[in-house]
Amino acid sequence: MAARLFYTDEHDAFRTEVRKFVQREISPHIEAWEEAAEFPRSLYRAAGALGLLGLGFPEAYGGTEADGFHKLILTEELSRPGSGGIIAGLMSHGIGLPPIANMGSDALKQRFIPPILSGEKISALAVTEPSGGSDVANLRTTARLDGDHYIVDGSKTFITSGMRADVITTAVRTGEPGMGGVSMLVIEGDTPGLTRTPLKKMGWWCSDTATLYFDACRVPAANLIGQENEGFRGIMQNFNNERLMIAGMAIAAAQVCWDEALAYARERETFGRPLSKRQVIRHKLVDMAQRIGSARAALELLTWRVDQGQWPIAEVCMLKNTATQCMEFCAKEAVQILGGAGYIRGVKVERIYRETKVLSIGGGAEEIMKELAARQLGL
Numbered sequence: 001m002a003a004r005l006f007y008t009d010e011h012d013a014f015r016t017e018v019r020k021f022v023q024r025e026i027s028p029h030i031e032a033w034e035e036a037a038e039f040p041r042s043l044y045r046a047a048g049a050l051g052l053l054g055l056g057f058p059e060a061y062g063g064t065e066a067d068g069f070h071k072l073i074l075t076e077e078l079s080r081p082g083s084g085g086i087i088a089g090l091m092s093h094g095i096g097l098p099p100i101a102n103m104g105s106d107a108l109k110q111r112f113i114p115p116i117l118s119g120e121k122i123s124a125l126a127v128t129e130p131s132g133g134s135d136v137a138n139l140r141t142t143a144r145l146d147g148d149h150y151i152v153d154g155s156k157t158f159i160t161s162g163m164r165a166d167v168i169t170t171a172v173r174t175g176e177p178g179m180g181g182v183s184m185l186v187i188e189g190d191t192p193g194l195t196r197t198p199l200k201k202m203g204w205w206c207s208d209t210a211t212l213y214f215d216a217c218r219v220p221a222a223n224l225i226g227q228e229n230e231g232f233r234g235i236m237q238n239f240n241n242e243r244l245m246i247a248g249m250a251i252a253a254a255q256v257c258w259d260e261a262l263a264y265a266r267e268r269e270t271f272g273r274p275l276s277k278r279q280v281i282r283h284k285l286v287d288m289a290q291r292i293g294s295a296r297a298a299l300e301l302l303t304w305r306v307d308q309g310q311w312p313i314a315e316v317c318m319l320k321n322t323a324t325q326c327m328e329f330c331a332k333e334a335v336q337i338l339g340g341a342g343y344i345r346g347v348k349v350e351r352i353y354r355e356t357k358v359l360s361i362g363g364g365a366e367e368i369m370k371e372l373a374a375r376q377l378g379l
Ligand SMILES: Cc1cc2nc3c(=O)[nH]c(=O)nc-3n(C[C@H](O)[C@H](O)[C@H](O)COP(=O)(O)OP(=O)(O)OC[C@H]3O[C@@H](n4cnc5c(N)ncnc54)[C@H](O)[C@@H]3O)c2cc1C
Pocket: 124, 125, 126, 127, 128, 129, 131, 132, 133, 134, 135, 157, 158, 159, 160, 161, 201, 204, 209, 358, 361, 362, 363, 364, 365, 366, 367, 368
């Protein structure tokens, strides 16, 4: 249950509006979209028209004023159909746009932010490479200045919205080895020399994921985001936001598992009594609620601290791990409580069970979160 400490009546009204949107536009179709491994582009425009894509972005570029709790509410409500893929795909601008919004020139902002927030164009963030995702400072895709263009060569992989993105915020090497030689560049989807191949996944089926190849792509130098060789800071800032969002997704998915498991346990009778009357099942539900409650308390506190302008990096890293471990535990127990029904395609907990791993790997894997937290804690 949401702590009233952090939520206003306006947040509640926003939740009601998003819930209706999800019930109308997503829930009836989610199984078909998951099986088809795609959702329609029109969903971006529908979400954009309601202002859902613009949350927290500047109003001057088509955004909507919002705090961290609006974003959390959006994540929770989008999670209700039990598909993380829909959130990853529909909200890929949540990681693709901030570098442009925070560090880009006014011309870049004018050009790229409004059509993405209205849902006309799709945004992706391309950092990870086939040679590795955790060691961002050693990325190998190069951008070499040639007159008023950069020539980009290299490859990115596991990119969310990678197949259909129109605007790809790409991390490239413009300088020396290491973090001091990394820049961010906007590469448009129709740039000659850019090719893409789709990837099939364990979960998040309706979200498009791709490998991108850049073969001597000519990108206008004006598409550089911020200063040359200062992109690493932007990537790291972005990771902090992404990690908070992933924690929100994981806890929301855990909540769906709890809701589904409780409903099933109350209804399902074995040996003459509902499952919910069996101590062993009740204890599983309490174990789930206990983990969800503590993870959510930490998430709400950190959301508030970030809204106050703080950046508690170690705490965000540890929260990401707490939240994804909570989701893994709850998905496992929910499938067990549903028995055979929990193993059948189309059931929310089956889908969520397959989606647990991506959240403990993406946006900074569990091991990397511990390393980063250890460094921040001076260990
Ligand atoms: C579905 C999906 C969507 C994604 N979307 C995007 C996207 O939109 N944009 C994007 O840029 N990336 C995206 N990613 C990539 C994701 O961020 C990376 O997979 C992640 O950062 C890990 O990188 P890697 O897969 O190359 O693993 P590696 O870096 O090769 O690591 C492999 C394993 O080794 C561990 N490890 C690595 N180094 C160390 C160390 N020093 N000590 C201990 N353990 C270590 C890691 O924790 C991990 O468990 C996505 C991934 C998936 C699966």
